[in-house]
Amino acid sequence: DAGVIQSPRHEVTEMGQEVTLRCKPISGHNSLFWYRQTMMRGLELLIYFNNNVPIDDSGMPEDRFSAKMPNASFSTLKIQPSEPRDSAVYFCASRLSGAGVGTQYFGPGTRLTVL
Amino acid sequence: QQQVKQSPQSLIVQKGGISIINCAYENTAFDYFPWYQQFPGKGPALLIAIRPDVSEKKEGRFTISFNKSAKQFSLHIMDSQPGDSATYFCAASKAQGGSEKLVFGKGMKLTVNP
Numbered sequence: 001d002a003g004v005i006q007s008p009r010h011e012v013t014e015m016g017q018e019v020t021l022r023c024k025p026i027s028g029h030n031s032l033f034w035y036r037q038t039m040m041r042g043l044e045l046l047i048y049f050n051n052n053v054p055i056d057d058s059g060m061p062e063d064r065f066s067a068k069m070p071n072a073s074f075s076t077l078k079i080q081p082s083e084p085r086d087s088a089v090y091f092c093a094s095r096l097s098g099a100g101v102g103t104q105y106f107g108p109g110t111r112l113t114v115l
Numbered sequence: 116q117q118q119v120k121q122s123p124q125s126l127i128v129q130k131g132g133i134s135i136i137n138c139a140y141e142n143t144a145f146d147y148f149p150w151y152q153q154f155p156g157k158g159p160a161l162l163i164a165i166r167p168d169v170s171e172k173k174e175g176r177f178t179i180s181f182n183k184s185a186k187q188f189s190l191h192i193m194d195s196q197p198g199d200s201a202t203y204f205c206a207a208s209k210a211q212g213g214s215e216k217l218v219f220g221k222g223m224k225l226t227v228n229p
Contacts, residue, residue: 031215042220042222043222045216091158091159103161103164108158
């Protein structure tokens with residue numbers, strides 16, 4: 001079975017550029033989560049969707065960040081304009097509602113470097 | 116506000132030793148406590164989880180101990196192996212009737228020397 005798929009795996013960009021991260025959840029999962037991981041702040045939840053609808057975006061740092069889930073098999077996290085402090089590893093995770101709230105399956109992550 | 120506090124930040128043990136990671140939480144509404152394991156370059160993966168109606172759960176060499184009155188829980192890794200070297204995160208959430216959000220601790224890097 002394919003797990004959560006994220007692309008790109010690595011992204012290097014310059015400050016001010018637009019960055020789009022992509023995620024394909026596990027087929028059949030109906031909840032999707034975007035996390036950011038840094039040494040200083042650890043693993044932070046940015047936003048999560050349930051049945052393609054954004055439920056809680058209180059973790060989104062500021063208006064430069066936006067996320068969409070146009071269908072059950074695809075989600076994007078966009079940063080525009082990007083800043084050096086956005087450098088981090090971004091994870092997407094998915095779960096099947098009813099499987100136990102902790103059973104989130106994480107993708108391999110996208111390592112973002114903003115110069 | 117850090118709702119889940121994890122300690123220590125790092126730990127080095129010898130092969131065959133016991134590794135112990137501690138977590139404390141603040142929100143008494145939490146009722147689901149998973150542990151995640153993360154290897155370098157990989158995403159976190161669920162290792163073991165517990166609900167507060169039991170005080171201990173064991174799966175192979177991994178055991179969670181839970182103390183509801185103290186609002187603390189810990190992960191014990193028996194007979195630690197070099198392959199256990201990873202970062203371990205505790206987390207907490209409301210399993211029923213609440214947000215699906217997991218609140219993670221800061222993580223603990225475990226190194227098991229051969």
